[in-house]
Amino acid sequence: MKLGTTLAATAALTLLASSIALAADGKTYKIGAAVYGLKGQFMQNWVRELKEHPAVKDGTVQLTVFDGNYDALTQNNQIENMVTQRYDAILFVPIDTKAGVGTVKAAMSNDVVVIASNTKVADASVPYVGNDDVEGGRLQAQAMVDKLNGKGNVVIIQGPIGQSAQIDREKGELEVLGKHPDIKIIEKKTANWDRAQALTLTEDWLNAHPKGINGVIAQNDDMALGAVQALKSHGLTSKDVPVTSIDGMPDAIQAAKKDEVTTFLQDAQAQSQGALDVALRALAGKDYKPQSVIWERYAKDVKWADGTAKNYILPWVPVTNANADALYKQVSGGK
Amino acid sequence: MNAKTIAAPITTAPRSRLRLSLDRFGLPLVFILLCVVMAFSSEYFMTWRNWMDILRQTSINGILAVGMTYVILTKGIDLSVGSILAFAGLCSAMVATQGYGLLAAVSAGMFAGAMLGVVNGFMVANLSIPPFVATLGMLSIARGMTFILNDGSPITDLPDAYLALGIGKIGPIGVPIIIFAVVALIFWMVLRYTTYGRYVYAVGGNEKSARTSGIGVRKVMFSVYVVSGLLAGLAGVVLSARTTSALPQAGVSYELDAIAAVVIGGTSLSGGTGSIVGTLFGALLIGVINNGLNLLGVSSYYQQVAKGLIIVFAVLIDVWRKKKR
Missing domain, CATH: 3.40.50.2300 (Response regulator)
Incomplete structure (x- = not known):
């Protein structure tokens, strides 16, 4: 009961906050994230961090997450549905690099921005944000x-x-x-x-x-x-x-x-938030400034380069005694 | 039907005795043969350490298969044991990490498993939903609930007393093996020496005559799913202790290995015949095959083929047996 009230209150507040943001800015984007599956912790972190992106929090981005259930066909159907529903952009984490190529190309030819994250799409025209x-x-x-x-x-x-x-x-x-x-x-x-x-x-x-x-x-x-x-x-x-x-x-x-x-x-936050920034740059144009903290975190290794590069390869961070506590806090969402 | 059953004993009496002995000793013979072949193929197969590992590796599937035997004896099936195992593992780990002590944690896991078993039993016995469908539904429901329970994250940092259930030893023998042995012994005795045990056979053998002879068929059907859920819960506790954390994605497709062990063990999918001892050999056979092929460095592709072939042949023997009758 208490949980229910809290949830309702949170929902109301979120709605309020996002409507204020809408009023201030005007332009909003409908963006879908198609991830290969939400049973593993890594993808759960990926989604959690994506929802924490400033543009999602202030309502500029209306985000919907699709669970691909570890199945290439499910993912293809989800992308086709997003194209039909006129999503502005798709963040795609494919289960297989090759299985989604055809659908992704069809989406792009319908002027939907597609950015691959975590796993590459085997087509050089699809920008990628993730590790190697x-x-x-x-x-x-x-x-x-x-x-x-x-x-x-x-x-x-x-x-x-x-x-x-x-x-x-x-x-x-x-x-x-x-x-x-x-x-x-x-x-x-x-x-x-x-x-x-x-x-x-x-x-x-x-x-x-x-x-x-x-x-x-x-x-x-x-x-x-x-x-x-x-x-x-x-x-x-x-x-x-x-x-x-x-x-x-x-x-x-x-x-x-x-x-x-x-x-x-491999930094889930950098993968998902980075991909969203690259998608927003493609939608909003060259005046867009990346909003995620990750560009600063990895400034040494990854250059924003006007947000139009095809590959943003993130570094693997060695876990050591010295950084373990900080990294643990980072990947467990501060829990 | 009637005429046949009257005529049969006269003509096939000597043969049936032979068949009976094959039924009883066929699987143990195959098992021993496999062990001999393995012993010659790998010098490490017959070591104490390897056997302790085989038994420990078999314990989870073994516990599930014991419960599955009860269900299949009533002509049922329980596809939800893998999901129940994960759910119960998380419940139990949650209680353990809250500092409630070992007994409370284990009870919580077994209770959670039993409750989902109650739902299965209700669906099958009271709502007359076919077991395959009811437990297929539960497979999905329980898995979803497992992810909801802790937002899809594993539960770690389990207390040492809890971990002992998975990695501890009593004397030279691992705790999971002892738990498995105790479970098998108890449920073997119940099935063999109690009225309830005979009811389980009767319900699966011939539901109608069981009903006319006054057996509470629904109650028995209901109960076997609770048994299966309870044991899946226990298996979940042991597994989470063995992997030192309760993982929400644990146990996917474990129901298949449990069913395989039961079927290889000679329990008929059409109910009424079978035994816990057969199931034990079935579970051990799967364990030895997996272990043996790992020792020999055979690719896991062949491992799957081998397991599949054995299941098919086990059922084939069952079919032949029925035809002869």
Whole structure:
């Protein structure tokens, strides 16, 4: 009951606030965000941060979020619907780089601005704001090489085979590991981004290679945390067998603080808010000034460049003891 | 129908004894054979540590499969166990992180699971919704509720006493294995030695004659979904302790492995015949296949094919058995 009243009050206030903003400015934009799925924490953060963008908060942008439910067809239908409903712009986080190309092109030819975020659309004309998964793979592999001083047996826990993030991350990993002939990949198998599956898989590997595994490369944080658990159950720690991953989820940042994993953060806020700024620049014209704090945060690595560049590649931030607390606060929404 | 059942015992008596022994020992034989093959293929298969891992890995699916056995014995199906598991895991973890102690946390998880089971049971027994549809609905509802519960985020920082349920040991044996063993023992005894257990078989074997002989068919049908929900809740607690956090996306498609274990274990999808012991072997067989193929470094693609083939053959044997009768 109390919650209901609070919600109603918040809704009323939001409406009021946005109508004031409308009155002041006049021009509003209808923008849709089509994300591949909202079951994982990363995309939830992505959406939460998007809603915190100043232009969404002041009502300039009327935002609708579509959950693609991890299905390329669902996403295509959602984009087609947005075109029919005359959305001004679409922020697109595809489940697959190639699956949405046709629909995206159709949307663009209907004068809908499309910006890809987090995962690229395999078409050079679609601007992209996000991290480079190949680079992420390189970084985590390099971290492993450094931990092992260039020598040892490693295992790779893969994401769902064929998904863009899995393919790209692995490409980067193999590229780096290929330069170090003394590092051998003795096992490689998927755990589908899933912690419980990675736990089982790592346990079995530890049985198959007693004392033969020197490092675990997991293609995302959840699987890395599963591997850490398996090591513990076999009486090992990450000092004996280091674990590296990428993403920078809250759990993993905590684990990194305890030196259980080495991970690199991709900034959900930078991806979603950055993409919205680029979309607004395309809609509002060259006088538009980006409003998100992220351009300042990454000023060293990413240039706004009048908002018309095709690629805004964000840096992977190494999680260290020193920045863990601040990053945790950032990715958990201040909770 | 009647004439057949009268005539059958005379002509097939000796054969049926042979068949009975195949029914009873067929699966254990396959299981032992597989273990022998594995032992020769990998020197690490027959190690104590590996077996402890196999049993621990099997425990979650095993607990689910025990509940699923009850449901399938009544000719039902419960597709919602994976979602209930996630929901219960989150409920339990929430109580644990509020500092209410281990007993309260575990009870909360099991209670949450049982309550969703009550809803399933009500839909099936009282509203006469086909089990497949009712629990398919619950699969989606419970998953959605899991995401609503904590806004889609996992619950971490669980207290050590709670984590012990997943990663602790009593003597040399992991706690999940002990929980699994206790669950299997209790529900095996109930099914085998109580009147209620016989009712479960009777309802699945022939609903009409069960009804005419005065069994509360609805009550029994209702109850098996509560059992399944309760055990899914317990499995959710153990899983969250094992992965050191309650994840809202945990347990997706676990219902399939649980059903597979039951079916491989010889419980008929058309109800009335089957056993917990069979289910245990079914669950272990899946566990050994997964473990074995991981040890041998076989790609997960083949793993899926192997599991699928075994399920199909298990049901095929069931079909043959029925035809002969």
